[in-house]
Amino acid sequence: MKTVGIIVEYNPLHNGHVLHYNRSKQITGADAVVAVMSGPFLQRGEPAIVNKRARTEMALRMGVDLVIELPVTYAVQPAEWFAYGACTLLNATGVVDSLSFGSESGTLDNLLPVAEKLVKESDELRKEIARQMSTGSSFPSAYAAAAAAVTGASESSIQALNKLLAKPNNSLGLHYLIALKRLGSPIVPYTIPRESAQYHDAEPAASTIASATGVRKLISEHGLESSAPYVPDYTLDILRREFEEGRGPINWENFRQPMFHALLTQDVTQLQLFNEVTEGLEHRIQRLLPQLAEPSIEALLDSIKTKRYTRTKLQRMLLHILLQNKKSDMTRKQLEEGPGYIRVLGFRESGRALLRTMKKSASLPVITRPSTFDHPFLERDLKAAAVYANAYANPAIPAIFSDYLLPPITL
Structure with a gap:
């Protein structure tokens, strides 16, 4: 089989x-x-x-x-x-x-050669990623630039690789x-x-195809039935059942109380122990919490977001704090x-x-x-x-x- x-x-x-x-x-x-x-x-x-x-x-x-x-x-x-x-x-x-x-x-032709060169992640690559991030680049951008640099690509090839890996599904x-x-x-x-x-399209681009982001946006703004053209009947049935039973739709704001409880009851020395709390983000969180317009996850993310730290990075950081996932539990070796x-x-x-x-x-x-x-x-x-x-x-x-x-x- x-x-x-x-x-x-x-x-x-x-x-x-x-x-x-x-x-x-x-x-x-x-x-x-x-x-x-x-x-x-x-x-x-x-x-x-x-x-x-x-x-x-x-x-x-x-x-x-x-x-x-x-x-x-x-x-x-x-x-x-x-x-x-x-x-x-x-x-x-x-x-x-x-x-x-x-x-x-839509092809492996331009991804496989890069994978061949990066299969052994060298100290050189890691140092170059760190160097790129020190200039203010987000991790995805830093990885793309570092990958281009350590593979010895020409200037035109570096630009092509950066463009290739800027797409989330190509990168993944x-x-x-x-x-x-x-x-x-x-x-x-x-x-x-x-x-x-x-991947990130917030609006449907075709009569029957929308990204998951777009489907969730439709549901949030116009109700579940608005997603019907873009999902199979069984998805709609299952979502309808889950929503009626109070098991959805779930989003970050459903975790507002436990999230703020975790942030308000731990000092910077405790926060820095959690996975993805890096480079002083614990201090930034503690400094900006009293300045929030409202106690919401959205307000918190908007407040702590910078050019260097993508929303995805910050969401993962908050999630690790919520779930109490410490760096010592998720080492590279583990x-x-x-x-x-x-x-x-x-x-x-x-x-x-x-x-x-x-x-x-x-x-x-x-x-x-x-x-x-x-x-x-x-x-x-x-x-x-x-x-x-x-x-x-x-x-x-x-x-x-x-x-x-x-x-x-x-x-």
């Missing part, structure tokens, strides 16, 4: 995702699809609009055979570690033959390729061009070890065959019941899910602990 892996967030699943799913099967000739999906919190440092069980159900309804979770330890990291964690999981299943991801370029795709090479994985990469809507388990979120009947094969082929334990396994990353996942559920309109104990108690979703 040929199996393609995809790395997703589905926040929420929309028509563009369906297009990617169908084309991934088509170009790889795959019989089955395994999706690695972020849990309640996402790579850009945001909470998902609905919980991971609802988004798993969307994926299964679309046709994905098996959904596994990207641990929050990797899900809320910069592109390097997000990609490394996801690719490690796909590689560890022992059943995935190929990886398909979307990109703005490059890190997928680097991760596969670092792992020595036999997984064959493919890329599919993003069409119509781009992250390089990779996820220590494969957590199954859901599967179709067709996915049972994959699970049976994985019990023999997987290089990591396959977990369907968290109560049977102990790992610090899994404990962090369970806590993150509980924090997320506590933000529901009417949180209840069964919901808060559902990630520990409920079995995978099956179709």
Whole structure:
């Protein structure tokens, strides 16, 4: 059985995702699809609009055979570690033959040569990234410039590479390729061009295609039904159910009280211990808190944002503070070890065959019941899910602990 892996967030699943799913099967000739999906919190440092069980159900309804979770330890990291964690999981299943991801370029021709040169991240690259950031560049810009510099590119090539990696999906795709090479994985990469809507597009660009950002904006400003042209019927049904039950839509402001509690009860020496609190940001937070116009996450982000620190970086920083993720818990050495388990979120009947094969082929334990396994990353996942559920309109104990108690979703 040929199996393609995809790395997703589905926040929420929309028509563009369906297009990617169908084309991934088509170009790889795959019989089955395994999706690695972020849990309640996402790579850009945001909470998902609905919980991971609802988004798993969307994926299964679309046709994905098996959904596994990207641990929050990797899900809320910069592109390097997000990609490394996801690719490690796909590689560890022992059943995935190929990886398909979307990109703005739509070809591997200009990404693979760069990945070949960057597979061994040298001290030179890290120093150049630091130098670029010291001039005020954001991390994505600094990485692109440093990558160009250490690969010995010409001035015209440097400009081309900067332009290439300025696109978020190209940049993430490059890190997928680097991760596969670092792992020595036999997984064959493919890329599919993003069409119509781009990653950050806030407005729909076609009659039936909108980015996840655009879909969420429509829902926020005009209500759920306004998203109907851009999402499958099953996504709309699931969102409608979750909203009616008070489990969505979830956004940063749902975490305002616990977030401000964390910031107001810890001094700078405590704040600086958390992941992504770097270069004196703890002092900036403490200095600007009393100057906010209102106690909202949006006001806080607007206040502390600078040219050097992207909103994504700052959101991830706040999320690490909210979840109490310390730098000592997420060292480079710890992250390089990779996820220590494969957590199954859901599967179709067709996915049972994959699970049976994985019990023999997987290089990591396959977990369907968290109560049977102990790992610090899994404990962090369970806590993150509980924090997320506590933000529901009417949180209840069964919901808060559902990630520990409920079995995978099956179709």
